[in-house]
Amino acid sequence: MHPLIDVPALARLLRHDPPPVLLDVRWHLAGPPGIDSYRQGHLPGAVFVDLDRDVAGPPGDGGRHPLPAPADFEAAMRRAGVSGDRLVVVYDDADSTAAARLWWTLRYFGHDRVRVLDGGFRAWNEAGRPVTDEEPAVKPGDFIARPARLPVLDAEGAASLAKAGTLLDARAAERFRGETEPVDPVAGHIPGARNAPTVGNVGVDGRFLPPALLRERFAELGATDAVDVGAYCGSGVTAAHEILALTLAGIPAALYVGSWSDWITDPANPVATGNT
Incomplete structure (x- = not known):
């Protein structure tokens, strides 16, 4: 689908x-x-x-x-x-x-x-479609949660992928470089990660770019369907947006759900700043 x-x-x-x-x-x-x-x-x-x-x-x-x-x-x-x-x-x-x-x-x-x-x-x-402030009556569903249907990364896996594949950091460039960190107590990025801010996945109207443009964007960052790819951000929200964009581009990718906010909980994990 x-x-x-x-x-x-x-x-x-x-x-x-x-x-x-x-x-x-x-x-x-x-x-x-x-x-x-x-x-x-x-x-x-x-x-x-x-x-x-x-x-x-x-x-x-x-x-x-x-x-x-x-x-x-x-x-x-x-x-x-x-x-x-x-x-x-x-x-x-x-x-x-x-x-x-x-x-x-x-x-x-x-x-x-x-x-x-x-x-x-x-x-x-x-588009002029109808909008309402009425909250609907909801018939409860029967959804059954069966976890682990998509690939995920932990801190060790993210570190390995940054060396052996392509790990994308979906945060804004200034956060990646460590120039500012408005949310987490430590600034910087996972060593070896490549910066791919999610704002580059969509146009000014908020809609996703065409798949061909997304493939071109990710290929320039070393992310293709020929290598292992993963994504992280501050806390695993915007990185999911990166996974969606990669999916549109035909590139399978794993999500580091804990992302930077998990990485920095272990003081043994290295921190990089700047563009590399």
Whole structure:
């Protein structure tokens, strides 16, 4: 199944019976909570999913957004109406950063029918499609979480991949270089990683670049389907966006879920700064 869906295609599917399960996962690292945006207006029938509470476990040694426990994720998705045999469409504000993390997590736990609304709420709203502030009545789903359906990396695996394959750092360039670190207590990057900020995966409208352009972008960074590829970021959210972009480019890749916030919990792990 193609991982993206556009506004016209989603509008057509929403006229079907049953329609896809719509999950609103708007999330802001800084700013108002996503639930506030949801309550102000969302796609008709959409259910809000909290990224911090539902799509990640509690912060700790595994980083700021570690994988949720299978039972916890299963319960959260069932509350949102997710079933194993029903298409799920996820969206966020525009650039799919949070939506990609939910897309990846659902697939990691065994749901194969998941798509991301390309351009998110902004694209839907700008197309003049209906928006509502009414929260739907949700029939609980029967989703069963079966973990380990996608490849993941731990700190040791990320270090090895940076040497033997291609490890992409999805954070902004100034964070990669260690010039600033607004979230984590240590600045820098994993030695051997290559910087590929997620902002380069999308256009100004928040939609993903065409696959050919994504393949060209990643090839320049040494990421192709001929080598082992992985991605990390600050806490495993924007890195999931990188995995989605790599998937569109036809490049399999593993996610370091704990990412930089996990890497720096071990003082023995080396830290690099600058462009290399």
